[in-house]
Amino acid sequence: MLPARIPYRKVNVVPSQTASICIPPSRVLLATDLADLTHILPVAIAHALKCNAELKLVHVLPDVNTPDVDPTLLVCANPEVVRHYAETVLENAAKEARSAGVNCGWIARPGLIVPTIREIVQEWNPDRFLVGSQGPHKFQLGILGSVAEAIFREIDVPVLAIGPEFQHNPHSASQRARILFATALDRASRTTIRSVIEFAKAHNANLTLLHVMPMVTKAHPSTSRARAYAERFFQEILGEIGEKGLRPTCMIEFGPVVETIHRVAKSGRFDLIVLGAVSGAAFRREIMPGTAYGVLCGAPCPVMVLKDASERRLIPVAS
Structure with a gap:
């Protein structure tokens, strides 16, 4: 005898990030390890001023009660000294932002990095999440290690990542x-x-759409078919826009994807790279380096990362 079917209803559990970027953010959350503040704070201030947004700085303090805390912290640092140092640095950074005209506060909270950040995101409900790095070594191990894997997958807010190559x-x-x-x-x-x-119209920006085709002999039949498809796709997009709308420049390039994106971004002196419909799997360590990972590590400008469109799941209806 088959069990009785449980009624289910469909709900959206992840809001569409692609739609949310069209709305200027009112709250910007910046996660920092304190060492990267000189690198990313100017970007956060400029972003908040442009959008007339409130800025919140967040630093996760090491919790000596957690099993995976860095052993050196147990030997070299008094928790109260660490907290006092963090609070001093955060307050000085907040003062710098306030002097520039940004409403800025900060949070220093002990715990595991990702769960604590996720908790703060749920409490404060930001529209943008900023994260950055100072150098390639730290960027790979810190921002794009296990922390980033979870941040990009679990936080349902468009992420603006500031890589080590950005000046x-x-x-x-x-x-x-x-x-x-x-x-x-x-x-x-x-x-x-x-x-x-x-998004580009809202920021009065010039927009370029780039599609990179992998390195295949240009004379190969499959290459010509793929290029024809890309050209047709872009023509359809331009046709939908019409003559009065913002008409982006469309580019089709051949080469390794990550290196080509970097080359185009540098030669075109772009101010922002947008990566759309990035899945959480793109940041899983066991399959790195992936396209998103490579773009973030070497981008000459900030990179806005959008997750996949709204996910849906079945949730049992309470009886």
């Missing part, structure tokens, strides 16, 4: 921004492209 230029804010959207032209791309176009 902040305060004068660039006076110029019209240039946005590069690297797209795979897959099923989710059409919706994401529409949202990125609206």
